[in-house]
Each structure stands twice: as structure tokens, then as C-alpha cells.
Amino acid sequence: MRFPFDAKPVLKWAGGKQSLADRLIRYFPTDFSRYYEPFIGGGSVLLALQPQRAVIGDLNDWLLDTYLALRDDESRVARHLDAMINTREEFERIRRVDPSGLDPFQRAAHLIYLNKTCFRGLFRVNRKGQFNVPYGAYDRRYYDPANLASVAACLRGVEIRHADFELCLADASGDDFVYMDPPYYKQGGYSDFDRYTRWKFRENDHVRLAALCRELDLRGVRWALSNSDTPFVRDLFQGYTTHAISTRREINLNSQERDIDELLITNYGDNIHKD
């Protein structure tokens, strides 16, 4: 562990692992050279782990540009955020701005602002890549300057790759460790992720990912992967170690709660620090 920072994600992300991150990293090895996380999303696992050396990736360019801007100079992002106010009018105005025309620091501030002030705080874009979530009207601070600085410190020295997972992991080698949190496979339907962005993660992508895992295994790279506990996923990763991770979620409108299991699949044994 490199930093004594208490750093939380600056963005709320579909499928975010914030509530599970501390539990998941107990299953990770401690003796690796580089840490790879090719589906970084809100980054909760990276921030919980705070590895010495890391490579992160994602297909979402607005998200990765935000991490780049924070890594390079979070105070410039903070200055933009300080100038924005949490009102419906301001939200509507900012939502209409095309982010591709903004400088990197302002672009980052717009994503953080929209993510934190929109309804239920979820990033979602339409087919044209425009942010299309309505205003949330939440009376709360939309960012914490101290946390922003901690996240920026955690990102220093992290290599950020805007790439498909295969490309992101192309140079992972023997001493490295990879954690993968792809959009989950949903039985008989689309994955969670499909509802929130213009990119789809289809059955074929899960098959592609499983093939890559087998290849990484042959290259001696250790990896851990999260996915839903479904026959499809269990079948794809047959032969590897599976840990059932229980999560508590609200199931229906009557607020009845039930444990749901998801899987953490690893290509290394049970020789890890779990308590």
C-alpha cells in the first residue's frame, strides 16, 4: 500500500463496487508488480487498494479524461467546480454544453457536476453521447475538495488507457495482477451497463473476456474477475476458483431485502489474506 489516503470515488457509477471494495481486495495477492484494472468505472477498487504501480482503462472517454485532468492538476478542476451552482437552471445549461469542446479541466468538472447533481447520480448518455439524466434537486454538496485531492494523489503515477480491455491488458506479464469488473452478464437480457451508455457489452464480449483470461493464465498473469452468479458465467470460467460474494440489495418496491450472490473468480488458489 502506497498512500495513507482515505479516498472515495468522485463519481457514482453503474455497477460501482464501493460497498464491496474492502472485502474484494482481501482476496487479492499482495506481492505483485503492476496492478491492472481495465474496467475502471468509478474506481472504487483502485482507491481501496492504492497500489504502488497501476494501469487503468475504460472505453468511456469522458470518464478517462476526467481521471487524466484530476491526475494532472485537480486544483484546476476544483476551480471550475467552485464556480458552478446546484440549481435546475445551471444544471440544464451545463447539460446542454457539448463536452468535446471544453478544455480538459472544465470537461472533468462538467462530468463530476452532472453526475452528482442529476437524478439518482448515474452517468447515462443517449446514442449521440449526450448526457440525458434529469435534474436531481438534491440539497447537498456535489464534491468534497479534500477527497478530490486524495483521489488525484492516488492517480499520480497511474497509467490511464482509453482502450478496450484486450488492448489495455496487452502488456500485462508474469508479476502483474489484474482485477476485472466488466458490465455484468444478466440472465436472459442485457447487462446493467447497456442501460447507461451507448456501448454494449454483449454475450460475445464475455466470451472474448473469458478467452483473454485463459491466455493471461498461460502467460502466468494472476487475475480476479467479478461477475454475476449465473450458469453462463460459471460455464465460461470452469476450472477456476470461484468465491461467492454476498451483497445486500433492495429487491422490490416492498423493500424486502435478500442476499444476492455474485462471483469473484480467480486463477490463483486460496492462499490469500481474507480477514
Ligand SMILES: C[S@@+](CC[C@H](N)C(=O)[O-])C[C@H]1O[C@@H](n2cnc3c(N)ncnc32)[C@H](O)[C@@H]1O
Ligand atoms: C461495472 S463498471 C466498473 C465499475 C467499477 N468497478 C466501480 O467500482 O465503479 C464497468 C465499466 O466497464 C467499461 N467498459 C464497458 N465495455 C468495455 C470494454 N470493452 N473495454 C473496457 N471497458 C469497458 C464501462 O465504461 C464501465 O465503466
